[in-house]
Amino acid sequence: MYTVTVRDHFMIAHSFRGEAFGPAQRLHGATYVVDVEFRRATLDESGMVVDIGRAGEVLHATLGELNYRNLDDEPAFTGRNTTTEFLARVVFDRIVAAIGRGDLGDGARAVDSIRVTLHESHVASAGFEGRVSAAP
Amino acid sequence: MYTVTVRDHFMIAHSFRGEAFGPAQRLHGATYVVDVEFRRATLDESGMVVDIGRAGEVLHATLGELNYRNLDDEPAFTGRNTTTEFLARVVFDRIVAAIGRGDLGDGARAVDSIRVTLHESHVASAGFEGRVSAAP
Amino acid sequence: MYTVTVRDHFMIAHSFRGEAFGPAQRLHGATYVVDVEFRRATLDESGMVVDIGRAGEVLHATLGELNYRNLDDEPAFTGRNTTTEFLARVVFDRIVAAIGRGDLGDGARAVDSIRVTLHESHVASAGFEGRVSAAP
Amino acid sequence: MYTVTVRDHFMIAHSFRGEAFGPAQRLHGATYVVDVEFRRATLDESGMVVDIGRAGEVLHATLGELNYRNLDDEPAFTGRNTTTEFLARVVFDRIVAAIGRGDLGDGARAVDSIRVTLHESHVASAGFEGRVSAAP
Amino acid sequence: MYTVTVRDHFMIAHSFRGEAFGPAQRLHGATYVVDVEFRRATLDESGMVVDIGRAGEVLHATLGELNYRNLDDEPAFTGRNTTTEFLARVVFDRIVAAIGRGDLGDGARAVDSIRVTLHESHVASAGFEGRVSAAP
């Protein structure tokens, strides 16, 4: 299995509902440093998993939809706790959708699975990984 | 598959037996920076894999049983080489036991597998991963 | 010159005023991973710059006053842009005040200067350094 | 599953063919920081996955065959784009061959799979992982 | 003293002349991860050392003039060994020139000194720091 991973980040405000979250029930925020790993069994004819330049651009555009926002005000997340693991799934779904639209090029449709990791600090991170074909 | 990872560290003395270990047969020591990744297929009703605060506390308590010790004197390790990979399994078993006791909350019993990584320097690490249900 | 550095983090929401900030004028947030370096010319009789355990506790308490908050609502920052460099100075002033109160022990009063660095992402950080005696 | 990972690096020049590579079609270069993870189900009688010292030496020797070279001039890569993911496979194949020759000791033949990761910058990496028995 | 630091990278080919360089006399290459720290005594009226967005753009443009090139073919470096420390000075001079041209805004002219660090691997880096007013 071959892999390519690109990194970028976004910065948001949000709050959580539920006693388990303690002081994180208050409005606060986070920087998420995001790694997206693309996985496939064979390389394309150029020797690539995906075009790493386009992968970086697609990740940047995907995170741009979330960056510098208060997630409590985003209609897409109404009624949901935007935990780090939940947001990893959001990024996963949007990257898979970008592949489906051809934003990473036709070859990227051969990507088998993707792992998204969001680092929220030097001591905590969360992620989601799944098959591209299993995305909604 | 969703994941949450927390990091902490512990500092110990130990020595190894066997010519393969060369100068590491002498009494020396190590800082281990420890990552524990919790994995499960679905999020709980709060949107979490595990309560990241409790996960950090459980990891800190688990490493506290090893921290600032000479492992050569620990009865639990008599006759064993406390290599980094061996210690990764020790941490794995103790985290799984903590889940079983309910220390991470009832929801954490849905965790499917765990990966423990011990970083012993900027150039070497070791780990153990396994199903929670396969632990002793 | 001897140094000791400890690391911790805090997570906040805020917004900026001024066209230069572009989309960061919207309410968003950040994780700040904070390094505080203590500097002095000689070691104390125990061989320390500061008690590293107490230094970590004082840093944790200092960041706890900011953690999980919307800085736009903090009276202490009314009318100020809470940029990363501004917050580095805030942390500096509060650590110096803690030394003055004796929270790091009497020996810590021999600390000559302090450097505070706030990492806001994998590609950006800001800091403040100064003499302890020059603090307000 | 137990793991041991060692890190080293190499520095090369190369160029790519194909419009997808844009300015990287020009002769340029890279530092690759390389992580090799060895995986097996059980520890050997010494408590090891592999002898971490020998693993580091084998990795250093393997990268030494590539280090300080212009890959465009290497006969082994004629007609191939030496992308990061392609080079990860090269390192994988050579480490597997070294295990086969006994360079990591007889015990290392119990290694089940290997993951090679090449970090080309702070924002991009690529890798290859596979079963040892599946190597050519 | 307040500081702001931004990070970016570039990838080049080059070779060195002189027996001291050993195998690095061959054509090879490197990724340089570059940190540029801007330093000044007071913040501007917005609370900034420099506009961090513009600083990142100026750094990206500066490194773009070097990126994906064989430095042995660059007229600016004829007869010079493009060591990491030499390149740190090149980046320093070009950032200072950009400040002089107003590329970072008028306020950036208050920057007192700059430190440039080039990380060439996980175990080696080099840098140059100096007063802005002392640049050629």
Next chain:
Amino acid sequence: MYTVTVRDHFMIAHSFRGEAFGPAQRLHGATYVVDVEFRRATLDESGMVVDIGRAGEVLHATLGELNYRNLDDEPAFTGRNTTTEFLARVVFDRIVAAIGRGDLGDGARAVDSIRVTLHESHVASAGFEGRVSAAP
């Protein structure tokens, strides 16, 4: 001011005397990841601060005298607490002595100052910096 920095590590056992050290009074250990920064005002005729290859070798040899040892048994440290900041000074003095012996080459005698940093975990480090001419 130009700089070159090299990194290596060593692993030791030790204990501390004094109530301030709490549980660290027990025999334990640490991995120290060591950065040594060499500083000088001008480059030599090859374009170097120091020969980075020789600098790495000298650092490796210096740390080799400490590696895989119980510092409580080292005559050189009798009656001293081998804190991280104390050990940074030890490494500084030994690197300066190596320069004096010519181990880094004649050119290295132009090095003006050195900064040694020992990282003992992901959250703590200590260091010593000084003029080469001021060493004992």
